[in-house]
Amino acid sequence: MTKVIDFQTDPSKYRHWRVEYDGPIANLYMDVDENAGLFEGYQLKLNSYDLGVDIELSDIVQRMRFEHPEVKVVVMQSAKEKVFCAGANIRMLGGAEHSHKVNFCKFTNETRNTFEAAEDDSGQKYIAAVKGACAGGGYELALACNHIMLTDDSTSSVALPEVPLLAVLPGTGGLTRVTDKRKVRRDLADIFCSIEEGVKGKRAVDWRLVDEVIPNSKFDETVQQRAREFATSSSKPDVAGGITLGPLDKKIGKDGSVTYSLVEVSVDRDARKATITINGPQDDAPADMDAFTAQGDQAYLLRLVRELDDAILHLRLNEMELGLLVFRSQGDPEKVQAHEALLINNKDSWLANEVLKYWKRLLKRVDVTSRSLSALVEHGSCFTGVLAELLWAVDRTYMMEDEFEGDNRPTAAITLTDANFGLFPMGNDLTRLGTRFLGEPEALSAAEAEKGAALEAEMANELGLVTMILDDIDWEDEIRIFEEERASFSPDAMTGMEANLRFAGPETMETRIFGRLTAWQNWIFNRPNAVGPDGALQRYGTGVRGTYNMERV
Amino acid sequence: MTKVIDFQTDPSKYRHWRVEYDGPIANLYMDVDENAGLFEGYQLKLNSYDLGVDIELSDIVQRMRFEHPEVKVVVMQSAKEKVFCAGANIRMLGGAEHSHKVNFCKFTNETRNTFEAAEDDSGQKYIAAVKGACAGGGYELALACNHIMLTDDSTSSVALPEVPLLAVLPGTGGLTRVTDKRKVRRDLADIFCSIEEGVKGKRAVDWRLVDEVIPNSKFDETVQQRAREFATSSSKPDVAGGITLGPLDKKIGKDGSVTYSLVEVSVDRDARKATITINGPQDDAPADMDAFTAQGDQAYLLRLVRELDDAILHLRLNEMELGLLVFRSQGDPEKVQAHEALLINNKDSWLANEVLKYWKRLLKRVDVTSRSLSALVEHGSCFTGVLAELLWAVDRTYMMEDEFEGDNRPTAAITLTDANFGLFPMGNDLTRLGTRFLGEPEALSAAEAEKGAALEAEMANELGLVTMILDDIDWEDEIRIFEEERASFSPDAMTGMEANLRFAGPETMETRIFGRLTAWQNWIFNRPNAVGPDGALQRYGTGVRGTYNMERV
Secondary structure: OOOOOOOOOOHHHOOOEEEEEEOOEEEEEEOOOOOOOOOOOOOOHHHEEOHHHHHHHHHHHHHHHHOOOOOOEEEEEEOOOOEEEOEEOHHHHHHOOHHHHHHHHHHHHHHHHHHHOHHHHHOOEEEEEEOOEEEOHHHHHHHOOOEEEEEEOOOOEEEOOHHHHHOOOOOOOHHHHHHHHOOOOHHHHHHHOOOOOOEOHHHHHHOOOOOEEEEHHHHHHHHHHHHHHHHHHOOOOOOOOOOOOOOOOEEEOOOOOEEEOOEEEEEEOOOOEEEEEEEOOOOOOOOOHHHHHHHHHHOHHHHHHHHHHHHHHHHHHHOOOOOEEEEEEEOOHHHHHHHHHHHHHOOOOHHHHHHHHHHHHHHHHHHOOOOEEEEEEOOOOOOEHHHOHHHHHOOEEEEEOOOOOOOOOOOOOEEOOHHHHOOOOOOOOOOHHHHHOOOOHHHHHHHHHOOOOEEOHHHHHHOOOOOEEEOOOOHHHHHHHHHHHHHHOOHHHHHHHHHHHOOOOOOOHHHHHHHHHHHHHHHHOOOHHHHOOOOHHHHOOOOOOOOOOOOOO | OOOOOOOOOOHHHOOOEEEEEEOOEEEEEEOOOOOOOOOOOOOOHHHEEOHHHHHHHHHHHHHHHHOOOOOOEEEEEEOOOOEEEOEEOHHHHHHOOHHHHHHHHHHHHHHHHHHHOHHHHHOOEEEEEEOOEEEOHHHHHHHOOOEEEEEEOOOOEEEOOHHHHHOOOOOOOHHHHHHHHOOOOHHHHHHHOOOOOOEOHHHHHHOOOOOEEEEHHHHHHHHHHHHHHHHHHOOOOOOOOOOOOOOOOEEEOOOOOEEEOOEEEEEEOOOOEEEEEEEOOOOOOOOOHHHHHHHHHHOHHHHHHHHHHHHHHHHHHHOOOOOEEEEEEEOOHHHHHHHHHHHHHOOOOHHHHHHHHHHHHHHHHHHOOOOEEEEEEOOOOOOEHHHHHHHHHOOEEEEEOOOOOOOOOOOOEEEOOHHHHOOOOOOOOOOHHHHHOOOOHHHHHHHHHOOOOEEEHHHHHHOOOOOEEEOOOOHHHHHHHHHHHHHHOOHHHHHHHHHHHOOOOOOOHHHHHHHHHHHHHHHHOOOHHHHOOOOHHHHOOOOOOOOOOOOOO
16 A cells, blocks of 8 residues: 555545535435545445545535535435445455554544534534445444434444454444444443444434434435425525635655645655645735635635645655654744734634634644644744644744844744634644643733734743744754654654643543544554454455454453 | 462561551552562562552552551652662563553552542542652652652652653553643653653752652651641541451352352353352341441451452453453342441441442442443342442343242342442542433433332333343343353454443543553554564663664554
8 A cells, every 4th residue: 555645636536425416405425436446455345435435525525615605404325225334444444554544544533523513613514314234434424423314124224333243443433422422321332332233223213323213215305304404494694605625736746745835845754754834925815805705725824724734644644654743834924914814803704714614623633643743933934823823733842042143034933813712622622722731721821911922932931832942052953852862762652642642631522532442443453353364354254253362451 | 470360468468568657647668679579580670560569559558548547648758779669660561461561550550549539538648759760650659649749869850761761651640640630731741751861850840740849958857747737737537546457258269260258259261251249248237337347347348349359350360361240149138228328327437438438449440340241130139229330330231020930039129329329430420320321311310219219120121220121031041142242252342342432421530541541552562663572662671772663653
């Protein structure tokens, strides 16, 4: 699996999904082309999916919000007979490297979270209309919808058969959503998760696994009726037309560097490091949201977030050995602030809201990226407002102090704005500064009092906004030592440490999915009972069950 | 490591710790005998510890509460020069099976939680008086204390060097307590956890890693002064004398069965199952707490909880392949209620309080036991009040319905008491019934309304208290099928599934330690970077660092 995985797609290229738009209702059909897997060696039978299927879904969910803001209800359904979705493709999983399995699960989790949050964030409600078998990752797709409807016939059921069948866990939030979202009683959840055949009919409602069960003969009609009801009762305002998300301006160099219009990713393979440079806006902010809408996908903050999102995904899946991601920026902080202010001042406008919510998702994607992350606040940088959030999404932040010889860029400064105090919650539902200052709530107020000021190194350090400030004499050495040290550590220990240190404070379903469920799944993905030659994943489809070491640990 | 590990000890057998009692202050000295490791192949240098050292500590913490209720402050300190504690012994870890590592970490975590909770539960406050190096598990010992004092000299520091040195995580709650208890700022925590040498002096206070730092010359004096201050300001009432915890009446049979005075553990190796039978009290409840105190460690509910505790630990460490633990009981439920009522009605008495808190700990130990758990509510059983908590600590509960041919025992019934509505919170701080009915809070009120009634099968089922009720015709078959099915599943998948299904709802530091931190550690304990032939754990002490696969997953 060494080919470069591209996360950019568009409707003209879809092989696995299609959408029919019907005013405020979008009918989303899963119709996986079994011969169009992302890699060789497996067929995507029974609407099973691989990363390629999920990249399309992610693209659809994204475009739904920018290109089709008129949509209030999305009905997710199968275009195949007798099967809704059989979940992640087992042969693909059986053949994949550990790292691919883990990254695959993370991306699918992010996509599930995105459409689950679409109702709260954008007023787009997802209905899962389940006809036929809905198993494993298929049921996890449904679980992430806001409403689950199940047809009442002999072949339609919901199931999480991973444990009995494959000796792994449902990998996309299934267990957590069963207990925490659906609030299924624990012993019933235990039964549900240990039977291959799943649960159907009235029992599925009684156990809280689905919201309603409907006779087969009335199913399609009732689903459309329910969609219309939800659309009618939706508080989402009517919006006429969206904006088009065109292809990104992106070039991958031979050395692995990636150049976008605003973002540059340079690669240092010896140091196992990628440096992500964000360039500030050239132009002034649009005068108003009409002007912003006219710019469409070329508007600075939308273009930037799309490029950053793609860069992070590219590095995650295609550059496994780059263990350290370094963020830096160059540009005019006042211009960044002006671009941001337009959105914040108009956040009731659908498009401003969507761009801000996209930033929320991008920042969360950074939070859960299993690489060591650092940021360099150099002279000439523009870490202000939403860009400054990156400084607290990373593990460490270094900032230039005083003049550097021969460097006549403007002195490094950080400016806090309203964006830093509530607009961009982390997965734990706190802001990044709130999480940072859990032990010292007074530090949060002190930082807020400095909103709008350009905070140079000493002040930023005093306020606790950066990890270390360094002058011309120490800057290069200190950073080199940190980077070399980081590159020498065991990547596994780093992943475990960072996963534990990054999310202090309260937990949410989201932090539990990324923090707890993922860790257990990663563990199981390393155990011979699942992935060994006699393990269940390898034996799947042979008719012989896995042979297990029966020791409990 | 196949010898039977015995969790029973007493002060006459201690090799690694000693306690000096000084009125309300206990000075607890760690003085590990390097030649008295639990297994062959390593020396316990520099106050490093293995499971044997921790079994003694656990015994001390327990006896402190029952035998020395006069103690209000415990000062944990080292009896060695220049070292407080070097943490878990690395050679022991390097040589141990994966399952032993995991069980070792779990037991040490439970012991840390027990002394950390001693202040709230029993008014016994723990001070860590740190002189000399305090690294890894050593600092984790300190972190679980209520107050950390560090001497200010060139050799005294606190450190979590596991990640840089050993490519594993601090395994006993370190990362979680750094972020969630000490609330260390995240980037400082990142630095702290990646430097081998740790942090000393004023910086340790500034970073919130310790509570105070004291010049070496005044350290011992200040520690004792602080202990006296805490004792004086303690709200714990003065108690004259404790009760003695004598040796358990315990026999291990050749077939692996274990017989205590009230608890029988029978073993079915083919079915990979241990059945734990609890016998109800023969005698009436003591008339009052004086009579209870006179019975001392022979009082029914104290004797029972000690035996159950030992049985669970025995099964965890010595019977790895018994994947299913089945709880059953036989006895007079009214007598159980009377014994329990005496404690609940006198819960302000120190001894009643200690017995109830011990039950709280035992039930939590059941909750986090990585085995499939079930309970059988048979005719003649006595699952009432505190014993009924076991029915919701397990994954599934089966209950007999109606008459069984040839069975003239009293009809199976469950009785709820005050014990089920607040006395025994789980790690997530909810009651077991509260957790069970997260999705249906009205079910909790309905159950509470039936307090005191003997609830037979149909009613228990209607109230949602049991998983399934079965009559004479189905009982044996259904249970056999469940047990066979369970025995056929991958133990790893069971462990992961149960860890995710058992703790719905809110998270606490405790659930994060057992749920999230443990899972990441288990994963790392399986990765070649840590445990492979070139991994850091194997290479430790050779002067050569681990060789790592640098791929990030």
